Amino acid sequence: MSWFNKKSKPDETGDESLLASYRNTGDLALLGKLYEKYMPLVYGVCLKYLQDDEQSKDAVMQIFEELVEKVTKHDIKQFRSWLYVLSRNYCLMQLRSSKKMEVVNVDDVMESAFVLHPESGDKEEYLQSLERCMQKLIATQRESIDLFYLQEKCYKDIAEQTGFSMNEVKSFIQNGKRNLKICMEKNSEH
Numbered sequence: 001m002s003w004f005n006k007k008s009k010p011d012e013t014g015d016e017s018l019l020a021s022y023r024n025t026g027d028l029a030l031l032g033k034l035y036e037k038y039m040p041l042v043y044g045v046c047l048k049y050l051q052d053d054e055q056s057k058d059a060v061m062q063i064f065e066e067l068v069e070k071v072t073k074h075d076i077k078q079f080r081s082w083l084y085v086l087s088r089n090y091c092l093m094q095l096r097s098s099k100k101m102e103v104v105n106v107d108d109v110m111e112s113a114f115v116l117h118p119e120s121g122d123k124e125e126y127l128q129s130l131e132r133c134m135q136k137l138i139a140t141q142r143e144s145i146d147l148f149y150l151q152e153k154c155y156k157d158i159a160e161q162t163g164f165s166m167n168e169v170k171s172f173i174q175n176g177k178r179n180l181k182i183c184m185e186k187n188s189e190h
Helices: 015-025 028-050 053-073 079-098 106-116 123-136 139-150 155-162 166-189
Strands: none
Touching: 015 028, 015 053, 015 079, 028 053, 028 079, 053 079, 123 139, 123 166, 139 155, 139 166, 155 166
């Protein structure tokens, strides 16, 4: 792919007419011709943010797929500037979604919780108490906690699976953890 190594700045004349023609006809060849002029720019932006050659090449292709729909929905004054912002935002979203979630091993949680609460008698009794407290959670919290900690799903996967928004998932997990802790502390006092 020789366009990854191009350094010349594309000629912006004709961008508006290519864009208008694509919008009128839906001919992907026209959009492809327009996008091809800016592939080095898009690749450079992706490489800057993603810092990986292969990921950046993949991103260039994914951004084109997004263009197919987005150019018909947005009022674009300067295609080059608009594409730069679109590319940057795409990369930032990729970085956010790929951030490593802190994975908590359930056995480690149970082990540390048992060590912190030796008055609970034995591990089996503690696990039964934890199960009872899980059942006391409201359904949305219980489901989110189960998917996050026991099934080791990320926020995005939980949102897709349950239909909850990302903010709801985060809230359900946070509130569920707090409610579990309160319940477990009450049970250890008895």
